Amino acid sequence: MAESILNYSTAKSLSDDYGTPLYVYDETRLREQAKAALAFPAPFGLTVRYAMKAISTRAILKLFDEEGLHFDASSGYEADRLLLAGIAASKITISTQELPDNFVDLVNNGVAINACSLDQLEKYGQAFPGSEIGLRFNPGLGSGGTNRTNVGGPASSFGIWYEKLDAIREIVSRHDLTVVRVHTHIGSGSDPAVWTRAASLSLKMAEAFDTVRFFNLGGGYKVARMDDETGTDLQVIGQPIADLLRDFADRTGRELHLEIEPGTIMTANAAALLASVQDVTDTGSEGYQFLKLDTGMTEILRPSLYGAQHPIYILQESPSESTQPVIIVGHCCESGDILTPAPADPEGLAPRDLPVASIGDFALIGGAGAYCSAMSAKNYNSFPEVAEVLLHPDDSYSLIRRRQTLEQIVANEID
Numbered sequence: 001m002a003e004s005i006l007n008y009s010t011a012k013s014l015s016d017d018y019g020t021p022l023y024v025y026d027e028t029r030l031r032e033q034a035k036a037a038l039a040f041p042a043p044f045g046l047t048v049r050y051a052m053k054a055i056s057t058r059a060i061l062k063l064f065d066e067e068g069l070h071f072d073a074s075s076g077y078e079a080d081r082l083l084l085a086g087i088a089a090s091k092i093t094i095s096t097q098e099l100p101d102n103f104v105d106l107v108n109n110g111v112a113i114n115a116c117s118l119d120q121l122e123k124y125g126q127a128f129p130g131s132e133i134g135l136r137f138n139p140g141l142g143s144g145g146t147n148r149t150n151v152g153g154p155a156s157s158f159g160i161w162y163e164k165l166d167a168i169r170e171i172v173s174r175h176d177l178t179v180v181r182v183h184t185h186i187g188s189g190s191d192p193a194v195w196t197r198a199a200s201l202s203l204k205m206a207e208a209f210d211t212v213r214f215f216n217l218g219g220g221y222k223v224a225r226m227d228d229e230t231g232t233d234l235q236v237i238g239q240p241i242a243d244l245l246r247d248f249a250d251r252t253g254r255e256l257h258l259e260i261e262p263g264t265i266m267t268a269n270a271a272a273l274l275a276s277v278q279d280v281t282d283t284g285s286e287g288y289q290f291l292k293l294d295t296g297m298t299e300i301l302r303p304s305l306y307g308a309q310h311p312i313y314i315l316q317e318s319p320s321e322s323t324q325p326v327i328i329v330g331h332c333c334e335s336g337d338i339l340t341p342a343p344a345d346p347e348g349l350a351p352r353d354l355p356v357a358s359i360g361d362f363a364l365i366g367g368a369g370a371y372c373s374a375m376s377a378k379n380y381n382s383f384p385e386v387a388e389v390l391l392h393p394d395d396s397y398s399l400i401r402r403r404q405t406l407e408q409i410v411a412n413e414i415d
């Protein structure tokens, strides 16, 4: 299980300074992950594009920029947010379900686009005839822990279906485009065999367009948050991919520059959500014991959405000697606001054995760095967006996002 990133005394000082709930990011772990990703085996050059959808707070974007990462944006807004943070446009690519309204401005600024559908390709070609373009393919293969995290194969709408080469060629030639990047992203996985298969299918796309120079394998490197989960060793999955790139070069004479787009693995276990137990209730001897936290789907939606499992630690001044099975619930008036669902089954309940806790104790939800702050049911029940802090290597910390005020929540409302 991902180790707790906080002890009681740091949790207490953080809570005294900023209250709970509070996201806490560990700078050391974030930088270590950046270095690990930059060591991904790549015989002919590597660009690591941090998938900012995982967590898009500016201080973290800047930290990864300092570490030498480039960026993947999933909307025009994400690209603009990167530019606002001072990230160079030349470091940004966009792969989106919805072509941004301002894609012409973004491209004119230096941002590159991966067309993710034939319609996107057509619109790009109309706007930028004679220019270079990337193509996101659905290579026909999916992976992923649940159907909701699987983004490849026939049930997925992401990317251009791999058999549509003729339609692509027609648009490309009509607008005199040059396909320079092949991109695929098939969802979470840690199995080297799946990655090897995804890479070889994607290489077929690169072979089909002899102008391709960049080979982007997307993200989806699974992280182990819990003991029974298997994480991805980037070196282990990278070696066979590097071999495939060497074989490709031997066969075609083309040395492809590899790109990877990790989000989860960069951030998931580098952060935790610090919360307080605000109530304890039960439903009798045949029922359950519940710990109610002052956080929930407003900060962490993954358990409710996917039945995702996060480690939960009870932090107490005098640690309790005994444990009890509890269901941890969030603070929203929503029966699905549960932090201990059954694995991959958001409808099910899975009581967790945790130290006996009382109102006022801290509960720390681990593995909360990816798709938590950036993907939650913000402002539901009018709870404000919570604050975020960055823990520095010398144990000091700084506030990187303030708690939202009620005035900010209602600012755009009109009578």
Ligand SMILES: Cc1ncc(COP(=O)(O)O)c(C=O)c1O
Pocket: 051, 053, 054, 072, 095, 185, 187, 188, 218, 219, 220, 221, 261, 262, 263, 264, 265, 370
């Ligand atoms: C195109 C693209 N690249 C990269 C990622 C990052 O994936 P992960 O966070 O699983 O590494 C995603 C996630 O959905 C994606 O859609």
